[in-house]
Amino acid sequence: xxxxxxxxxxxxxxxxxxxxxxxxxxxxxxxxxxxxxxxxxxxxxxxxxxxxxxxxxxxxxxxxxxxxxxxxxxxxxxxxxxxxxxxxxxxxxxxxxxxxxxxxxxxxxx
Amino acid sequence: xxxxxxxxxxxxxxxxxxxxxxxxxxxxxxxxxxxxxxxxxxxxxxxxxxxxxxxxxxxxxxxxxxxxxxxxxxxxxxxxxxxxxxxxxxxxxxxxxxxxxxxxxxxxxxxxxxxxxxx
Numbered sequence: 001x002x003x004x005x006x007x008x009x010x011x012x013x014x015x016x017x018x019x020x021x022x023x024x025x026x027x028x029x030x031x032x033x034x035x036x037x038x039x040x041x042x043x044x045x046x047x048x049x050x051x052x053x054x055x056x057x058x059x060x061x062x063x064x065x066x067x068x069x070x071x072x073x074x075x076x077x078x079x080x081x082x083x084x085x086x087x088x089x090x091x092x093x094x095x096x097x098x099x100x101x102x103x104x105x106x107x108x109x110x
Numbered sequence: 111x112x113x114x115x116x117x118x119x120x121x122x123x124x125x126x127x128x129x130x131x132x133x134x135x136x137x138x139x140x141x142x143x144x145x146x147x148x149x150x151x152x153x154x155x156x157x158x159x160x161x162x163x164x165x166x167x168x169x170x171x172x173x174x175x176x177x178x179x180x181x182x183x184x185x186x187x188x189x190x191x192x193x194x195x196x197x198x199x200x201x202x203x204x205x206x207x208x209x210x211x212x213x214x215x216x217x218x219x220x221x222x223x224x225x226x227x228x229x
Contacts (some may be wrong), residue, residue: 001172003154034213038155045205045221046147046155051214089155091215098169099145099215104154 001054004029004090004102011108020105022090023071028100030071034093037066037075041086049088050075077107085109112136114206119223126196126227132189132206132220133226139183140164143209145216146191148202148225158204159191192211196227 005023012018022029022037029035035053038046049055050066053073063078073092077084090102118130132144145157159180160169168180179192187204203222210217 016171034215036215038216040155045219046207046216048214048216048217051210051217052212055214057210057214057217067151085152091155091157093213098160098171099157101147101155101157 001094001096001098001100004100006088006090006102006105008052008103009106009108011110012077012080013110014080014082016080017076018080018107020075020077020088020090020101020107022073022075022092024073024092024100025071027095028071028092029053029068029073031095032093033068035066035073035089037073037087038065038091039084040089040094045049047091080109082109112208113220114208114220116204116206116220116223119204119225121226121228122196123229124196124197124227127192127194128196128225130191130193130204130206130223130225134187134189134208137208139182139187144182144189145207145209146180146204147207147216148200148204149222150199150202153202155184156202160209161189178197193225197223198227201225201227 037050040046053068145155145160177195208218
């Protein structure tokens with residue numbers, strides 16, 4: 001199972017909105033709504049930000065939103081803040097009943 | 111408070127074996143599927159394995175299939191990963207993660223345990 005494709009880096013100024021894409025195939029993203037997004041700060045465990053493509057866990061800021069169209073999922077961060085600077089990973093359920101992660105995106109707040 | 115605490119990571123030689131543990135507390139362990147995810151130094155997240163809430167169904171990444179075995183002891187609230195025929199490319203921080211309601215994989219994560227495979 002090949003990793004899902006994410007841009008290596010995305011940047012934005014405080015207050016701006018940015019969008020991270022995550023591209024897969026019909027055997028993963030395109031076939032299921034089980035797409036999740038994780039935030040990871042250096043040296044820390046990942047934190048779930050979005051699940052089932054567009055649902056936010058309790059406690060996650062509503063500045064984070066997710067969507068999916070075809071074989072591509074997206075994470076949008078609105079009102080960018082310094083604390084949002086981190087690595088972000090997508091994941092998807094696959095036709096093999098396993099999970100596959102994205103390549104990861106480093107978000108920089110300018 | 112939900113807590114997941116991994117242990118067992120250490121330095122091991124190529125070809126060796128190791129068992130990781132993940133002690134769970136703060137929730138009804140036998141109600142939740144569990145996962146192992148790893149992260150090589152400076153690299154991204156990689157799915158390793160998963161197990162159903164009752165332990166009857168297990169799943170593996172192709173990279174570890176036949177070498178690793180996931181299991182759980184619901185009476186001890188503990189998840190395990192038995193690792194064998196270890197390779198240098200298995201060097202990573204290994205995280206256990208809970209699959210929450212609605213299929214939310216990783217609603218809680220442990221702090222990770224480092225496995226180093228080197229001679």
